[in-house]
Amino acid sequence: MNTLIKLLKRLPLYLLIGLVALYALFPFYWALNTSFKSESEMFESATYLPENPTLKNYEYVFRDGTFLLALRNSAIVSSAVSILSLTVGSFAAYALGRLRFKGRTIILYIVLSMTMFPSISVLSGLYTIVREFGVFGTPLALIITYPIFTLPFTVWVLTSFFRGLPAEIEQAAIVDGATPFQTFRMILLPLTAPALVTTGLLSFVQSWNEYLFALNFTITEPSAQTVPVAIAQFSGKVARQEPIAEIMAAAMIVTIPLVILVLIFQNRIVAGLTAGAVKG
Template sequence: MKHKGWKYYGKKTGFYFVLFIILIYLLFPFYWTVNSSLKSEAQLQMTPTTFVPRDPHTGAVSPTFNNYRVVFQNKQFVLGLFNSTIVAASTTMLALVTGSFAAFALGKLKFRGRKPALYIILAMTMFPQVTVLAGLYAVINALNLSARISMILSYMIFTLPFTTWVMTSFFKGLPTALMESAKVDGATPFQTFYKILLPLTAPALVTTGLLAFIASWNEYLFALTFTSIDPTARTVPVAIAYFTGAVARQEPFGEIMAAAVVVTVPIVLLVLFFQKRIVAGLTAGAVKG
């Protein structure tokens, strides 16, 4: 009995140790970003580096918010926040609306070619962005679209297939009896989709919508390409890449870290606000009955 107890506590200790290592691995980069954003230029150049902002002369803890002040005084960064919000929100809404309709058809309606369509949608997510960039840029130029519209349409390339694929599995899991009952009551297929089935997929909508928003918010390659001739349309990742120091010949490391914190905070708040919906969406269908 004693040996069994030691074995149990040994496993439990090992589990918490591994969990602690994973937490450190995941959280340390964000902590270091915050730590660096609170340091002045002189503090960033201290050797050895410090785990908290310290005065170079006295060693006392001395954080500064000057980097954040400089970041919010940067008009390109503030405009980038606005552009990213517009582009990411528009992309997410379009992906959810279009993906929900497609997922309803693929998950609940019977028609020829349904299974090949699903595999084609899945295959679309496997192409690297750089492989379609040149052709896509040529099409955008031919259509003479604005940079923001170009980004929204191009982001749909990777958000729409993912949204459709994930939502299809949720629609498949809904009881067919719901559709049959609605049909008996005289509801049209659209009314069945909009009033009965779609509200039941709310956890899936939140989960896929949040992931689509994060992907659009963080996207860099398409944004850099399509805004090359229109600097006013730059999103946050591109605006950060074009950061220059507040002083001549300065490497704006502290400002970049402060901007990274500012950009990350909205995503963290969204995850915390929708965490119950996200967990429900991720675990829906895991248990049957």
């Protein structure tokens, strides 16, 4: 009886969780469902399951050399941006989280304020910089501009994590004769693994999905475009065809690996995001 009462009390919570999950997952399910439909079935009626599932849409996407090249570009750019953000961000976070100097709180809030600027507001300035550096129309243009929005988040999360590490660990390393850099590289940095995984993965996902910069900096060079731009420029097999099913298939191809990565590292992501939330 007590078990039934407890279950009834929790029923509204379970219903709310179910509604939120349905709201979040239904667009993903509908895209997956559409990717297995033929063009005729897709426009005839809206069905929750494909009547005649087909893999032709995926075959079309994998035969598209431009899409495969864009997939490679996205992997290179996203990996490079993640590594760059973690390398620079870890040094900055160590300084802001462990060292004592005047103005570090102000600097930290300035770093945080950089995330408040919309991408379009800095686009014109970055466009000029990319032109001046001579990297316009290359993946390097994206690698040097994406840290604008991945680095502040990385610094903020890692700073909270470094602050949460016990001071005794660093003091013991100094007593044993370790230099500040050795203490950072060999002792403190390995302890920040959850935060490194979190920020690295989120930087990777953010770079993978970014569209505005990728479109403007590679618009004249299709061979340097990333997957969001390549998918947006999909054309049909015949004139005036809207390749919706093919676009959904391509979206599934680029989304499922990210979902798998998040599921694999979900525990470390939660640990990294909550790092420094409780002091003790």
